[in-house]
Amino acid sequence: MDTRDRARRRRTAPTAALLAVALSASLAAGCTGHGRDDDHRAPHRTPAPASPTAPALAGSPLAVKIDNVPAARPQTGLEAADVVYAEQVEGGLSRLMAVYATRLPRTVGPVRSARESDLELLRQFRMPVLAFSGAQHRLLPLIARAPLRAEPPDEAPGAYRRDTGRAAPHNLYLRPAALLPSAPGGTALTTGFRYGPAPSGGTPAPSRTVRYPAARFTFTWSAGRGGWLVAMDGTPAGTAGGGGPAPATVVVQHVRIRTSRYHDALGNYTPYTETVGSGRAEVLRDGRSFDARWSRPSAAAGTAFTAADGSPLDFAAGQVWVVFVPAA
Template identity: 75%
Template sequence: MGLGTGHGAPTGHGAPTRRAVLTAGLAAAAVTASLTAGCSRHGTAGDDGRAPQSSTPTPSRRQATGSVLAVKIDNVAAARPQTGLDAADVVYAEQVEGGLSRLMAVYATRLPEVVGPVRSARESDLELLRQFDRPTLAFSGAQKKLLPLIRRAPLRPESPAQASGAYYRGSGRPAPHNLYLRPAELMPDGAPGRTALTTGFRYGPAPAGGTVTASRTVRYPAARFTFTWSAGRNGWLVSMDGTPARTTAGNRPAPATVVVQHVRVTKSTYHDVLGNYTPFTETVGTGKAEVLRDGRSYEATWSRPQATDGTTFTGADGSPVNFADGQVWVVFAKA
């Protein structure tokens, strides 16, 4: 089931036993969820540019009612410009092997025609996605030992092994930076709508105070994000690794709200083919955060008591820190 070139191809701190808790939680959730989330399907690493193989290929299925679409998106220089990133409601940025970064784009209010390049999933994604009701996860594959955990998770895993017709290899880029997704193939009922965004975020008027902020940079060992306020766009222009970010359509992402969320980052038990261990980003717990909106920065505390909860952000006086209407970027920074 090869992936050919498609038409229109673009040229806080948790407990020390967090991983054990996550594994146990996923196993418990699997009692009811795994039968419909694909626990009997076959997976593959699928991140080397070759078409993943499955002994039981299946066509795309109908989406779960109210299910968001989460897509793992490549973010190294060879993968840019990305496609469909500006249509996401929320974009999460996390550190991966070698100090590089990867994105997870979440779609609820609209679906772009194409999204990509699509890359592999990480253990941290499973905890992050528990906040949604059986989300659809589009990814190119995963480390072999992680695949059983993904299949047991209360989500709908959709790699090319499960839905080959939804993916294609674009022209003009080398593998593995050329795998693209047609979201409509996974979401035939269309975008589920804003109510599916059970993130815990609150939107409304800006809080009092704040610090005038022209730009904010978050650094990983081998990557960095810079957000520069643009009054004309009423948002924060995104730059990655010192280069202005653009989509293949020429648009510059300019999220209305940017969150720098300080989290505990530990070493996962999983690693890449070079032996680099995958960072595990803990998104359950509490910690410090910075909320950027309307050209100002607001200090906040984030809280997510359980994996099934959304994340709330409160100011020093205990009141919620409202986000501005529009796209939100959440960058996980090591506490």
């Protein structure tokens, strides 16, 4: 078996060794939200050409790191995601990770760099495909060993393009069909979320704002769209194709966000968002807010949400946004 065959087998089938890799707390920090992702090389592997006919990993969703500074807006493809995670990054800014399973848009972006927290968050999925523009060089070896299929531009150049109408680094876009020939389906969403009728109780919530040091999200209920209209830094979130995302459920998840030992070239330390454990949450659906508890016992498990009485708390069918905020 030659080197190319061995590389292809590593890309298409998880091994016991990969699945046993534990994520170290000493993972390196990512690039700044306004840094130069193109300066960082991807994990080294024997490259294989990106092609819509390349073998897909059954049950593997696509996760894409998406830029969220003003210069990156409007984004493309957000409305098609099944789950959108919002995290705090360097300088108090925000970044998104969109997860696709039930449908793949033609284009997603702008694509930006990965963070160490992403590796823990993605452990809940079976060998997810991670599209990202690069990462801090000390993080690259951990990405290469993680139980996921890393697909930055160095590994799949045919899957990416630059939009000459935008300034770098906010102009890198992904063609999902170049990484997966079709959407894997809802069974790939091993998030632990439950969907069903609205629970009783809750309080009316016409809007909810979540603030980071240098960013904010506002979710406003729209009965007409049956979801929450999203505004970022005070500006309604549109998409390049028109309209904008209107998630049926928004989760404000209170987690521990600690400062890592690592920082970017500007001296900004990388926050690490801990998504394993338990804590308080707010679940927004149907124009109401429900107090909840979240629990994720291990990195390989999904996250369960329960109501005040301990019963499972169902989400509304449709897109879910999860915004991680520091626990008090």
